[in-house]
Structure formats: C-alpha cells, structure tokens
Amino acid sequence: MPESLRVHYRLHCARGESAEDKAVGIALEQTVELPARCVPANILTNFSGQLELLEQRADSIWEAVIAYAPDLVGGELTQLLNLLFGNISLKNGILVSAIEWPQSLLDHFGGPGTGIDGLRALTQVPAGLPLTCTALKPVGSRAETLADLAYRFALGGVDIIKDDHGIADQPTAPFTDRLAACQAAVERANQQSGGGSQYFPNATASPAKLPERLAAARDAGCRGVLLSPWLCGLDSLALARDHYGLAVMAHPALTGSYFMPHHGLTPELVLGDLFRVAGADASIYPNTGGRFGFSQETCEAINARLRGPLGGLKRAAPTPGGGMDVKRAPHWIRNYGPDTIVLIGGSLYVQGDVTDAARDLLQALGR
Amino acid sequence: MPESLRVHYRLHCARGESAEDKAVGIALEQTVELPARCVPANILTNFSGQLELLEQRADSIWEAVIAYAPDLVGGELTQLLNLLFGNISLKNGILVSAIEWPQSLLDHFGGPGTGIDGLRALTQVPAGLPLTCTALKPVGSRAETLADLAYRFALGGVDIIKDDHGIADQPTAPFTDRLAACQAAVERANQQSGGGSQYFPNATASPAKLPERLAAARDAGCRGVLLSPWLCGLDSLALARDHYGLAVMAHPALTGSYFMPHHGLTPELVLGDLFRVAGADASIYPNTGGRFGFSQETCEAINARLRGPLGGLKRAAPTPGGGMDVKRAPHWIRNYGPDTIVLIGGSLYVQGDVTDAARDLLQALGR
Numbered sequence: 001m002p003e004s005l006r007v008h009y010r011l012h013c014a015r016g017e018s019a020e021d022k023a024v025g026i027a028l029e030q031t032v033e034l035p036a037r038c039v040p041a042n043i044l045t046n047f048s049g050q051l052e053l054l055e056q057r058a059d060s061i062w063e064a065v066i067a068y069a070p071d072l073v074g075g076e077l078t079q080l081l082n083l084l085f086g087n088i089s090l091k092n093g094i095l096v097s098a099i100e101w102p103q104s105l106l107d108h109f110g111g112p113g114t115g116i117d118g119l120r121a122l123t124q125v126p127a128g129l130p131l132t133c134t135a136l137k138p139v140g141s142r143a144e145t146l147a148d149l150a151y152r153f154a155l156g157g158v159d160i161i162k163d164d165h166g167i168a169d170q171p172t173a174p175f176t177d178r179l180a181a182c183q184a185a186v187e188r189a190n191q192q193s194g195g196g197s198q199y200f201p202n203a204t205a206s207p208a209k210l211p212e213r214l215a216a217a218r219d220a221g222c223r224g225v226l227l228s229p230w231l232c233g234l235d236s237l238a239l240a241r242d243h244y245g246l247a248v249m250a251h252p253a254l255t256g257s258y259f260m261p262h263h264g265l266t267p268e269l270v271l272g273d274l275f276r277v278a279g280a281d282a283s284i285y286p287n288t289g290g291r292f293g294f295s296q297e298t299c300e301a302i303n304a305r306l307r308g309p310l311g312g313l314k315r316a317a318p319t320p321g322g323g324m325d326v327k328r329a330p331h332w333i334r335n336y337g338p339d340t341i342v343l344i345g346g347s348l349y350v351q352g353d354v355t356d357a358a359r360d361l362l363q364a365l366g367r
Numbered sequence: 368m369p370e371s372l373r374v375h376y377r378l379h380c381a382r383g384e385s386a387e388d389k390a391v392g393i394a395l396e397q398t399v400e401l402p403a404r405c406v407p408a409n410i411l412t413n414f415s416g417q418l419e420l421l422e423q424r425a426d427s428i429w430e431a432v433i434a435y436a437p438d439l440v441g442g443e444l445t446q447l448l449n450l451l452f453g454n455i456s457l458k459n460g461i462l463v464s465a466i467e468w469p470q471s472l473l474d475h476f477g478g479p480g481t482g483i484d485g486l487r488a489l490t491q492v493p494a495g496l497p498l499t500c501t502a503l504k505p506v507g508s509r510a511e512t513l514a515d516l517a518y519r520f521a522l523g524g525v526d527i528i529k530d531d532h533g534i535a536d537q538p539t540a541p542f543t544d545r546l547a548a549c550q551a552a553v554e555r556a557n558q559q560s561g562g563g564s565q566y567f568p569n570a571t572a573s574p575a576k577l578p579e580r581l582a583a584a585r586d587a588g589c590r591g592v593l594l595s596p597w598l599c600g601l602d603s604l605a606l607a608r609d610h611y612g613l614a615v616m617a618h619p620a621l622t623g624s625y626f627m628p629h630h631g632l633t634p635e636l637v638l639g640d641l642f643r644v645a646g647a648d649a650s651i652y653p654n655t656g657g658r659f660g661f662s663q664e665t666c667e668a669i670n671a672r673l674r675g676p677l678g679g680l681k682r683a684a685p686t687p688g689g690g691m692d693v694k695r696a697p698h699w700i701r702n703y704g705p706d707t708i709v710l711i712g713g714s715l716y717v718q719g720d721v722t723d724a725a726r727d728l729l730q731a732l733g734r
Contacts, residue, residue, distance in 0.1 A: 029658075032505030033531055038716040039505050047507030047539075072506065074537040078571050078598040082533055082620050086595070089623030090659045090689075138399030138406050139439060140414030164400055166449055170441040172414075204445050206602030207574035208610070228453070231445040233600050235573030243575070253449050256456030257624040257631045264624050291396075292457045322457075349405040 004067035006052065006100035007084065011062040012093035012262040019062040023051050026094065027066050029087050047072060063097075070102050077109065077234040077278055085258075085265055096265045099273055106277065106311035113241035114224070114248075114281040115314030116307070116339050122223050122247065123159040124196035130333045130365055131341040132157070133249075133282075133319060134348055134358070136182065137164035143173040147181035149354060154189030154197035156358025157367070160282075160341065161186060162226045163202035165251040175201070175213060183220045200249055202226040203240070210236055214244040223247055229275060230254035237279035249319065250280035256292075267298050272305025275316070282317040282341055287332065290323025296335075303336055317341045326351075326361045333365060371434035373419065373467035374451065378429040379460035379629040390418050390431040393461065396454050398439060414439060430464075437469050444476065444601040444645055452625075452632055463632045466640055473644065473678035480608035481591070481615075481648040482681030483674070483706050489590050489614065490526040491563035497700045497732055498708040499524070500616070500649075500686060501715055501725070503549065504531035510540040514548035516721060521556030521564035523725025524734070527649075527708065528553060529593045530569035532618040542568070542580060550587045567616055569593040570607070577603055581611040590614055596642060597621035604646035616686065617647035623659075634665050639672025642683070649684040649708055654699065657690025663702075670703055684708045693718075693728045700732060 009026065013019050027049030032039045039048065046069060053065040073080045088094050114122070125131050134153050136146045146167075153161045161182075169175045179201050186199040203213040203225040210232060217225050224247030227236050231253055240246040252271055258264035267285065275283045283306055286292030288299050299320060306316040318336060321343030329342045344361060351357035376393065380386050394416030399406045406415065413436060420432040440447045455461050481489070492498050501520050503513045513534075520528045528549075536542045546568050553566040570580040570592040577599060584592050591614030594603045598620055607613040619638055625631035634652065642650045650673055653659030655666050666687060673683040685703060688710030696709045711728060718724035 025658075031533065032507065033502075033533060034505050034713050034716055038713065040508075043505055043507040047505065071538055072533075074535045076535055076572060076576075078573060078595070079533070079535040079537075081598055082535075082571075082595065085624075086533065086598070086620035089621050090619065090626075090653050091623070092660060135400075138401050138410055138414065140399065140410040141407075166398065166400060166439075166446070166453065168441045168443055168446040168449075170438055170446075172438070204449075205443060206445060206606070207577050207600055208602065208606050209443075210574050228445070228449065231448055231453070231600075233574055233598075235575065239573070239575050252457065253453030254456050256458065257452075257627065259457075260624065260627065286457050291392075293459060346401050346405065349401055 003102050005070055005073065005102055005105060006065055006067050007096060008098040009064045009066065010095040010097045011064055012095070013060050013062060014093065019056070020054060023054050023064040023066065026064070026088055027051055030083055031068065031072060033087070070104050073105060075108055077238070081234065093262050095263055096269060099269060101277070101311060103311050106313055109277045110238065110241070110279060111277055111310070111313030112279060112281045112316045116317045117314070119247060119281055119317055122196065122198055125159055128338050129367055130338045131159045131317065132361060132365070133160040133162060133341050133343040134158045135162055135164040135345040137167065137345065139164060139167050139170060140172050143177040143181045146173055146178055147185040150182040150199055151185035151189045152355045153358055154186045154195065155193055156355040157193070157195055157362045158197060158358045160198050160200055160224070160249065162200040162249060165202055165204070165226060165228055165253055167202055168204060176216060179216055179220050183222055187221065198223050200224045200226045204228045204232045206232070210239065211243070214240050214246060218244045218246060224249060224281070226251060228253040229278065234274060234278040237275070241279045247281045248279060249282040249284065250275045251284050252286070267294060268301035268305045272302045276306050276310065276313065280316050282319045284319040284321055284343060286322035287320035287324055292322050307339060315339065319343050321345065326357065326364055329361060330364050370469050372437055372440065372469055372472060373432055373434050374463060375465040376431045376433065377462040377464045378431055379462070380427050380429060381460065386423070386429040387421060390421050390433065393431070393455055394418055394433050397450055398435065400454070437471050440472060442475055444605070448601065460629050462630055463636060466636060468644070468678060470678050473680055476644045477605065477608070477646060478644055478677070478680030479646060479648045479683045483684045486614060486648055486684055489563065489565055492526055495705050496734055497705045498526045498684065499728060499732070500527040500529060500708050500710040501525045502529055502531040502712040504534065504712065506531060506534050506537060507539050510544040510548045513540055513545055514552040517549040517566055518552035518556045519722045520725055521553045521562065522560055523722040524560070524562055524729045525564060525725045527565050527567055527591070527616065529567040529616060532569055532571070532593060532595055532620055534569055535571060543583060546583055546587050550589055554588065565590050567591045567593045571595045571599045573599070577606065578610070581607050581613060585611045585613060591616060591648070593618060595620040596645065601641060601645040604642070608646045614648045615646060616649040616651065617642045618651050619653070634661060635668035635672045639669045643673050643677065643680065647683050649686045651686040651688055651710060653689035654687035654691055659689050674706060682706065686710050688712065693724065693731055696728060697731050
C-alpha cells in the first residue's frame with residue numbers, strides 16, 4: 001500500500017496542448033490552487049500534488065499518476081471528492097481512472113459495516129447462492145399500497161425489498177407512514193413464511209432530516225436503508241453505519257454525467273471504490289444489456305472494486321439492475337458469481353402477481 | 368407561473384432513435400419507473416411526467432418539455448435533483464436546459480436569505496459599485512498564516528475574504544483554529560480601517576459535522592460561509608440560511624461534468640437556478656477567458672438566472688472567478704454590471720504585498 005493517495009488520470013490532450021503542463025496544472029489546481037511561484041517551498045513539496053508518472057498511451061492520450069499527501073483529505077469524504085475532481089471537473093479531457101489508496105485512509109473511512117457476509121446473515125441466504133432485491137413503486141402510490149406490495153414480495157421470498165429511489169417524502173406516502181406500514185408488512189410475511197426478507201426504506205434526505213430518518217428506520221426495526229450518495233452526500237453512508245448500525249444499499253442517481261470517455265470519473269471508481277470505501281454494503285449499478293449503457297467490462301470492473309482485496313475492508317455486494325429480467329438472471333449470476341444481488345423491478349411487476357413472479361425468480365436462481 | 372414544474376430538455380437522438388420514445392421514456396423513468404402498462408391509470412395521469420411539447424430543432428436535435436406534479440418533489444431538494452436528472456444521468460443525449468418553476472416550489476425552497484442587497488449591507492458597499500472577494504490559500508498553511516493574510520486583505524479593503532474551497536479541516540489549519548484566528552484578524556483590520564470586510568469560512572462538511580461548523584461560524588461572529596453544494600448537498604445552503612442566519616457563497620466544485628453539450632444540466636441551471644433557489648446569496652463560477660472553459664454567453668446566462676425575476680426570490684450575486692486579474696476586472700464589471708462580486712485570488716498573490724494588490728483592485732473598480 002502506498003503512503004500517498006496515488007491518483008491515476010487519463011489525459012486527453014487537444015492539439016498543441018502539453019501533457020506535462022496539463023498534469024502539473026492538475027497537481028496545483030487540486031491542492032494549492034496558485035501558480036507554483038507564489039507557494040512557499042515547504043508547502044509546494046508537502047502539499048501540492050507530485051507528478052510521479054507521465055506516459056503517452058495513444059495518439060493524444062497520456063496516463064499520469066499524481067501522488068497526494070493523505071493530510072490533504074483532512075479525514076473528510078467531502079474534501080476527498082474535492083481533491084479528486086472538484087475544480088478539474090470544470091476543465092476538459094481529464095478522466096480519473098483509478099486510485100491507489102493508502103492504508104491510513106482506508107482505515108479512517110472504514111468501508112462497509114455489514115458487507116456481503118453480513119447481508120447474508122440478515123437475510124438468511126447461505127454462501128454460494130445469490131441474493132435478490134426489488135423496489136416498491138410507483139411513486140404516487142399510498143403507503144398501504146406499497147406495504148401490500150412489500151408483503152407480497154416478501155412472501156415470494158425477495159431478500160431485500162427497497163423503496164424506489166424516487167420515493168422520498170411525497171404526500172401520497174410520507175416517509176414515516178410508509179416506514180411503519182412496509183416494515184410491519186415484511187415482518188408479517190416473514191412470520192408466515194419463516195423467511196428473512198428485509199425492508200430497506202429510502203432515507204435519502206437533507207443533512208437536517210437525514211439523522212431523524214435513519215433513527216426512525218432503526219427504531220422501526222429496519223436493518224438497512226437505501227441512500228443515494230450523490231443526492232445526500234457520500235458521508236451519509238458512514239452516518240448510517242456508525243451512528244445507527246444500519247446496512248446501506250447505495251443508489252447511483254445523478255452520477256452518470258461523470259462517466260464520459262474523456263472526462264470524469266470511471267464508473268468503477270465511483271460505484272466501486274468510493275461507494276465501498278464510504279461504507280456501502282451494496283452498490284446498485286445499471287447492468288449491461290438493460291435500459292442503460294454500461295459495457296459488460298465496466299460492470300465487471302465495478303464488481304472487482306466492490307469485492308476485491310482493499311486493505312482489509314469488507315466486501316460490498318454488486319447489485320446490477322435497471323432492466324434485468326427473470327429469465328436472464330441466472331445468466332448474470334453465472335457471469336458475476338453468487339456474491340451478487342440481483343435487482344429486478346419492472347420485470348416482476350409485469351408478471352401481474354408479484355409473489356408468483358418472485359418465486360419464479362428464486363427458482364430460476366436455484367434458491 | 369405554471370402550476371407544474373416544467374422541465375425543458377434538449378434531446379440528441381442517435382440514428383434510428385425515436386425522439387418521442389426518448390421523451391416518453393424520460394417522463395416514465397424519472398417518475399413511476401415502470402412501463403406504462405404496469406401503472407394504475409390515476410397514477411399515470413397524476414404522477415408520471417406529461418410530455419407537453421416535442422419539436423425538432425436541428426438535425427438529430429429535439430426540444431421536449433415535460434411537466435411534473437410539484438408533489439413529486441416532496442418538498443426536498445434531494446428529490447428535486449433526482450427528479451431532474453437522477454436516473455437519466457446514466458443515459459445519453461439528454462440535456463436539461465431550463466426549468467419553469469411553479470410558485471409553490473419557489474415559495475417552499477425560499478431562495479437567498481441575504482441576497483445582493485444584504486451582502487451590500489454586510490460589507491458596506493453602496494449600490495452601483497461592485498463587491499470584491501478573494502480566497503485564503505494555499506492549503507498546508509497554518510491558521511496563523513492564513514489569518515495574517517486575511518488581515519492584510521481586509522486592510523486592503525477586500526469585501527469578502529473566504530477560505531479556499533480546498534481548505535477544510537486539515538491538520539495544518541483545523542477548522543476551529545482557523546475560524547477563530549481569521550475572524551479575529553478581519554475584525555481587527557476593520558477596527559483599524561473602519562471597513563466592513565467579512566470572513567466566510569469554508570463550512571463544507573459531512574451531514575454529521577455541518578451543523579457544528581455552521582454554529583461555530585455564527586458564534587465566532589461570521590456573517591456568512593462558503594459551501595460547495597455538490598460536496599455537501601444543496602440542502603446545506605438552506606440549513607445555513609434557516610438555522611444559523613448565515614449568508615452563503617456557493618462554490619461549483621464537482622459540478623463541471625454536467626456541463627456537456629449533449630448530456631447533462633446547463634451551467635445556468637445548476638450555478639444559476641438551482642443554487643439560487645436552494646439559498647445561495649452568491650454563486651461562484653469560472654469566468655470566461657480564465658483557466659476554465661465557459662463562454663461569455665454562458666456566464667451571462669448564469670448572471671441572468673441569479674439576478675433576474677424569479678417569483679419574488681431575492682437576487683443572488685454572480686461571482687465570476689478562476690483566473691481573473693486586476694487589470695481585466697473593470698472590463699468584466701462593465702460587461703456584467705455592478706451587482707457582481709469580483710473574485711480574484713492568484714492575481715493578488717502574485718503581486719507580493721496583498722494589501723497593496725487589494726487597494727489596486729479597488730481603485731481599478733472605482734471604489
């Protein structure tokens with residue numbers, strides 16, 4: 001493990017643009033934010049980014065590695081994001097492709113509190129079999145309607161029944177009403193079936209309201225929540241983990257604009273590294289072949305960042321969704337392995353009886 | 368004012384892609400997130416987006432307008448962002464170009480608490496003259512060093528002296544130490560000069576720490592703070608306004624990836640509409656001709672969204688920065704008008720004595 005935070009960039013240089021100027025510009029822009037001649041020598045050495053590698057990879061494409069002192073992060077995920085891409089998001093041709101994490105930052109941020117093994121324990125799904133997840137929708141439904149759906153999904157054996165990420169605190173199903181109704185419904189189904197289904201309410205909210213939503217979820221008996229980190233902050237994951245003991249499923253809402261080929265952050269960095277390091281136990285991403293545009297290679301890269309060795313952090317569960325269907329689910333589990341959560345929404349609804357649809361899904365997955 | 372939230376999209380359709388399918392797909396994806404045939408009729412009518420206009424504008428370019436029920440927002444900025452661009456951020460060729468706001472949402476979110484006139488009152492700058500701002504840096508400097516800089520900038524007459532947005536809670540200058548030292552320094556300078564300089568500390572932090580940073584800033588006597596909404600949430604602006612009575616200068620860190628020509632959110636929508644509606648009194652953006660890439664047209668569009676009529680909300684101050692220099696500042700004020708904050712960092716530092724540099728700036732601006 002490096003002592004520094006080593007960040008890999010793929011630079012796309014316009015005609016006449018110097019790759020070295022561009023790389024050195026990043027190292028200054030993201031740290032001291034002054035021309036080098038205005039920066040005291042000791043600060044330039046210790047706090048500006050240090051260009052460690054610059055190599056041409058293809059016509060107009062260069063790889064750069066810049067090392068940053070972990071102290072620049074100041075122990076905060078907000079500042080980590082700023083250091084990675086704050087000001088340079090406003091420039092062009094800079095793709096942050098990978099991070100080599102120093103152990104000190106991994107230890108500090110802590111990663112998943114529950115992880116794949118913990119989710120298996122919560123849902124009573126033994127190792128070697130995939131987990132299943134679905135979403136309660138559509139927005140506009142009343143709390144009792146959503147609770148009835150939750151009951152029927154749970155009877156069918158879906159392991160994690162989450163709110164759709166667009167269901168927040170709308171007047172048709174306010175958070176508090178929905179929480180009570182859906183949690184009671186899932187508990188009732190578990191009592192009847194002997195199953196271990198879990199309801200994960202969407203707790204995404206403002207900093208002022210987030211703590212009360214998380215406390216309410218815990219107090220209602222929920223063991224986990226859904227959070228959209230790009231809406232309510234990466235730190236919301238750690239808050240749920242540390243202060244409320246909740247597992248967290250992270251949703252990628254609003255992240256898509258970073259995933260451009262020549263500028264941004266790679267999907268595996270955001271939905272893999274960052275979500276896991278910040279505390280996600282499961283990370284939802286749009287599976288290839290669905291209604292979004294990730295390649296299979298990207299999906300596998302996300303899986304690798306969520307489950308591969310990372311300084312002793314627990315493994316997080318890849319949760320491919322977005323247009324998956326029951327028939328293709330076994331195919332994806334063969335590809336991605338059993339330590340995966342199959343997220344299927346619409347394809348269960350179109351079958352009419354969601355309990356039967358859920359049972360079909362479990363059967364298809366050998367459960 | 369419309370009763371609905373009317374969102375304008377510029378759709379870039381690939382060969383063979385139907386603009387109508389794409390537009391209807393957005394209306395469903397961002398709301399009910401199910402195929403229309405699975406959605407009860409009353410919900411489809413009242414809660415899915417309603418396509419109101421679809422017109423071809425150029426080869427492969429279409430304009431669409433979709434109306435959403437304000438209830439979908441549920442009164443929360445997190446869900447507003449999700450409704451605008453949550454899932455479709457992961458698709459292609461969708462640019463959210465403008466919003467027509469219903470009065471109900473403007474009234475609910477409230478906009479700037481202080482506004483341009485309030486910032487003038489705080490800093491004692493009469494109408495008709497521009498305000499000035501600079502940043503304390505570089506990161507890695509000790510609190511006393513930053514405080515000494517703050518003192519000297521204030522003596523020179525800079526109106527708003529903010530932390531650089533990358534200065535957070537690093538061990539070299541922890542937030543609490545820096546806050547006390549810099550605020551005392553600016554107060555001391557004001558006593559000597561009779562001026563009204565204000566120190567705006569960077570309070571950007573996790574949901575768990577944000578309230579204590581804002582409370583500390585208020586208790587130290589600060590009248591405003593710097594916040595990066597894309598790091599700590601749009602709601603952080605409202606929190607500072609409502610619970611702590613602080614003015615807010617918003618920083619665009621991490622927003623740049625949305626500003627792509629064929630996919631994303633326009634700069635005037637994010638740094639103009641959204642920041643203002645959420646409560647920013649001043650919005651920093653990278654001025655044209657500096658080290659970032661906005662066109663003058665984009666800068667003027669941001670200014671218009673910050674200062675134009677918007678359902679009775681206070682006007683927010685455009686704060687162009689990012690490579691501005693003292694010599695060109697009068698040019699920009701002639702272009703943008705006096706209700707503008709001139710943000711100059713590096714160009715003051717390179718002159719050596721920052722007090723003299725600040726005086727030169729004020730003189731150039733007719734102050």
